[in-house]
Amino acid sequence: MKRIISIMLSGAMLLSVAPYPTVAEQEMDVFYDDFSDGRLDSDKWLVAYKNWGGKVTENGVKVDYNGGVIPQNVSIRDGKLILTGNGNLYDGDLRGINKDGSQRSDGKRTGAAIATKEYYASGSYEIMAKISSELGACSAMWTFEYEEDWDTGEIVNHEIDIEMPGRPASENKNQSFQYALCNTWTGENEGEYETGYTDIGVNQADGEFHKYRFDWHTGNNDEDARVEFYFDDVLTYTSTEHIPTNEGRLWLGLWFPNGWAGIPDFETSAFEIDYVKITPFHEKGDTKQNETYPDDGWGNMDDISISDTSNEEDVDPDEAFSISDILLFQKWLLCARDLKLADWNVWNLYDDEWLDVFDIVHMKRRLINLIDKHCCLK
Incomplete structure (x- = not known):
């Protein structure tokens, strides 16, 4: 079963998109991958x-x-x-x-x-x-x-x-x-x-x-x-x-x-x-x-x-990639005082040997691509 991707827009609105077919579609034997x-x-x-x-x-x-x-x-x-x-x-x-x-x-x-x-x-x-x-x-x-x-x-x-x-x-x-x-x-x-x-x-x-x-x-x-x-x-x-x-x-x-x-x-x-x-x-x-x-x-x-980079982008990790992972990575870069790294995954996603803002940009682009992918199927 595919994960539901939760996306917070403008820091206030939460949008949930299911990447799998609806129940009605499943009953019609729709194939989807x-x-x-x-x-x-x-x-x-x-x-x-x-x-x-x-x-x-x-x-x-x-x-x-x-x-x-x-x-x-x-x-x-x-x-x-x-x-x-x-x-x-x-x-x-x-x-x-x-x-x-x-x-x-x-x-x-x-x-x-x-x-x-x-x-x-x-x-x-x-x-x-x-x-x-x-x-x-x-x-x-x-x-x-x-x-x-x-x-x-x-x-x-x-x-x-x-x-x-x-x-x-x-x-x-x-x-x-x-x-x-x-x-x-x-x-x-x-x-x-x-x-x-x-x-x-x-x-x-x-x-x-x-x-x-x-x-x-x-x-x-x-x-x-x-x-x-x-x-x-x-x-x-x-x-x-x-x-x-x-x-x-x-x-x-x-x-x-x-x-x-x-x-x-x-x-x-x-x-x-x-x-x-x-x-x-x-x-x-x-x-x-x-x-x-x-x-x-x-x-x-x-x-x-x-x-696949899905696990690398799951900073929490909560087995889902969402806006919360981006926010946590930003806090890590800003050295927030309440930050606890105990169970977090922080990866060099941009593959340039540095952890910096380019890794944040990579994550944001990945999230936008996921939004576009699943919205186009609606």
Whole structure:
């Protein structure tokens, strides 16, 4: 259960904001995670360790283009999910994975991805995120359900994507973060998917957090089957073709497509996610998942990186970060006579080897970010 953050405004008014869904939302099976517990919840998430994205020819030999997605590139930091991508210039210690499961000789073009443990069908899927600003790496949210018929060779691929960068048309050129690919799939063959080359109208790689959402309708008495794509709450594209009905897992990832996202000539970049919310619609068109490989391609949660400062900011400590922690830190800096340090946590939050006003500024910014995060969900 998440803590309730108490915030005193103007020294007189106390504001309490609950970061978890209301009772009514919980009864609707709403999924919500803002990563403020400082860890990736293994009851909610799986961390991917697999490879997709096609092959290229090197020295006359077909090899996998990218190094897949690996758990070591997943981290939780300051209440945010960080998915890191290592580009062509990466020369660190991490090693990627090939499609056959073997380890690669380097960590170039390795990304990160997680997926929900549970499957969801029709609903509203929403994240607040800051995408990678580097071409060649794809920041994406997508639902996914995959089936193979070993007798006939038929493949069922029920999928919905928001992928950035996009481009104006099918030709792999003019990639831009003003465009996104808004896709719907029911299979992998021509005529079984639709790609929406979508002009968002605003550069998404501006260093700011934006809201990305799609509303998936499988069909009901009063609803036609469709997927509506929203950018910062603006309906930007609607797909009415090849609408999935099978339940799927929601994926979040930063990965390296073969060519269509540009050339990843950088060292490292990141896709940051502030929160994730799924509100199921439970429409009549929903159908059950029947994945062929539901347990394949998952890594070890112990391999992800955890770096959370919530305990450091809890000066009291009362297991909650609030305005009282800032006031106590200020008293400590002013050498107040009634100050008793016995059970207090005073940390160098600014990481400059000094305890001073910059640590107070860090705490105030952190508190303002928490207020903004939870107020935007109201």
